[in-house]
Amino acid sequence: MSGSVPESSSGPRRLAAYAMAALARHGERPALAVHGTWLSYADVAGRIRAYAKEINDLAMPEHSLVGVNLKTTGDYVIAYYGLLCAGHLPFLIDVNFQRGELDAIHEGCGLSHILIDRGRSETFPLPRRRTVSLTMTPHALLELAVGGNHAAPLPSTGTCRFTTGTTGCPKCIEFASEVVIAAAENWVEGTGLDSDDCILCAAALSNGLAFNTSLLATLISGARLCFASSPPTPSRVAAALAADRITRLVAFPAIYQSLVAATDIDQSGLLELRHAISAGARLPQEIRDRFTARWGVPISDYYGVAETGPITFEPTNEVNSGLGRPLPGCTLRIDAGKDNGIGEVLVHTTSMASRYLNFPGLFEQRLTADGFYRTGDLGLIDDGRLFLNGRIGSGLNLAGRNIDPEEILGVVMRSPGVTDACLMEDVDDLGNPVLHLVVAPPGRVKRSEIVSMLRAELAPYKTPGRITFVDDIPRSGIGKPVLSAVRAAVARQ
Numbered sequence: 001m002s003g004s005v006p007e008s009s010s011g012p013r014r015l016a017a018y019a020m021a022a023l024a025r026h027g028e029r030p031a032l033a034v035h036g037t038w039l040s041y042a043d044v045a046g047r048i049r050a051y052a053k054e055i056n057d058l059a060m061p062e063h064s065l066v067g068v069n070l071k072t073t074g075d076y077v078i079a080y081y082g083l084l085c086a087g088h089l090p091f092l093i094d095v096n097f098q099r100g101e102l103d104a105i106h107e108g109c110g111l112s113h114i115l116i117d118r119g120r121s122e123t124f125p126l127p128r129r130r131t132v133s134l135t136m137t138p139h140a141l142l143e144l145a146v147g148g149n150h151a152a153p154l155p156s157t158g159t160c161r162f163t164t165g166t167t168g169c170p171k172c173i174e175f176a177s178e179v180v181i182a183a184a185e186n187w188v189e190g191t192g193l194d195s196d197d198c199i200l201c202a203a204a205l206s207n208g209l210a211f212n213t214s215l216l217a218t219l220i221s222g223a224r225l226c227f228a229s230s231p232p233t234p235s236r237v238a239a240a241l242a243a244d245r246i247t248r249l250v251a252f253p254a255i256y257q258s259l260v261a262a263t264d265i266d267q268s269g270l271l272e273l274r275h276a277i278s279a280g281a282r283l284p285q286e287i288r289d290r291f292t293a294r295w296g297v298p299i300s301d302y303y304g305v306a307e308t309g310p311i312t313f314e315p316t317n318e319v320n321s322g323l324g325r326p327l328p329g330c331t332l333r334i335d336a337g338k339d340n341g342i343g344e345v346l347v348h349t350t351s352m353a354s355r356y357l358n359f360p361g362l363f364e365q366r367l368t369a370d371g372f373y374r375t376g377d378l379g380l381i382d383d384g385r386l387f388l389n390g391r392i393g394s395g396l397n398l399a400g401r402n403i404d405p406e407e408i409l410g411v412v413m414r415s416p417g418v419t420d421a422c423l424m425e426d427v428d429d430l431g432n433p434v435l436h437l438v439v440a441p442p443g444r445v446k447r448s449e450i451v452s453m454l455r456a457e458l459a460p461y462k463t464p465g466r467i468t469f470v471d472d473i474p475r476s477g478i479g480k481p482v483l484s485a486v487r488a489a490v491a492r493q
Helices: 011-026 041-057 074-085 099-109 177-191 208-215 217-221 234-243 253-261 285-295 405-412 447-457 483-491
Strands: 030-034 037-040 065-069 089-092 113-117 130-133 139-143 157-162 172-176 198-201 224-227 248-251 275-278 299-305 309-313 330-336 343-349 373-382 385-391 396-398 401-403 420-427 433-440 466-469
Touching (some): 011 041, 030 217, 037 041, 041 074, 065 074, 172 177, 177 343, 208 299, 234 253, 405 420, 420 483
Parallel strands (some): 030 224, 065 113, 089 157, 198 224, 433 466
């Protein structure tokens, strides 16, 4: 197969028509911040149409498969919907992916083009036939050589996204236009997002946290959307919160950890904030409590899985435990194998993926006979709320001992001198296996202090044999440590 979407496909154009109708409903209301200027819904629609025309004028083959490998800005939104309006299928790729991951995506999915930020055109690692600088956005469109046989996306597919790739080749997840729409509608209904809201998104649009909570949901509700400058330092996030009277902050735990650790942030900038939304990794309870005590805003957990979309959310300020109740369109059950009710979390949503494009049959293997997705997360449901208790087989195995990294990191992150940390398996100078703790930033806490904290609370074998301090922990677009980059940062010390 050629890897192109059949001409009868309703996928991209179906999603484009829905988004443009949403834009038309809100007219002159402010919608999107682009280069520091607020554009109205009508302005955004006009730019999307102009972008689609520019793409069409390039005489690209119909229904091209286009990678979107861009920094998250207002221009990203224009490019995404412009591609859909032009009838092309966008593949949202984490901008942190490196050559090996990009090569695997290109070869495994049959991309014919890829969008990048213009400043990367000289150093971007994939070979191209030509490079076209666009005028509507500060992007470049690369035409790639497509060879070999590739499975064609399903006709209904409106967007493709990827797993993080931290443990192997990124899996390409196909989403039908209808389920992308359902994810956004369920989020709006289940969280009360409305036209009075202003969203500051500090996550990449290539991941589910931002994609499901901000990209289309904003257009449906008539809210405003802006993005944190990269990198999203505490001072930049705080400045954006104050400048645009943000009511919803969408961010990964590392952002909240850095905000709590910062001592020079003006508290008044967060007075409009009603929801601080976190997902992607466990947020230590102490960080949660300190954030709420400082700014009076509980952190609302959002639980979702890349393959299923939004699952649970906790909008109630009075509740500060668990991951909330199922969102509309979601059914949960626990495959409990123990007396305490803990078991694998199984989920069915109206925003479920169709399949993995580049791993045929693998997604289907994760489904139960009645269509529930096996998340790999362990949890229980108490009073209708979901509580997680780790992952199946997620611990590190050190000399026959199973170790939960989150248990160790939970202690380390309580130190006021630590803004971020990760744990990995390594070897010592004699080749013996050890736990290696990587901590950011250097200079605020001593190695001996971390060791003392851990030994006071955990078994001796849970104290890492190596501790390295780095300026920051490289993370993927969904906030998970990129271990290859972490190891490179450690090697430079």
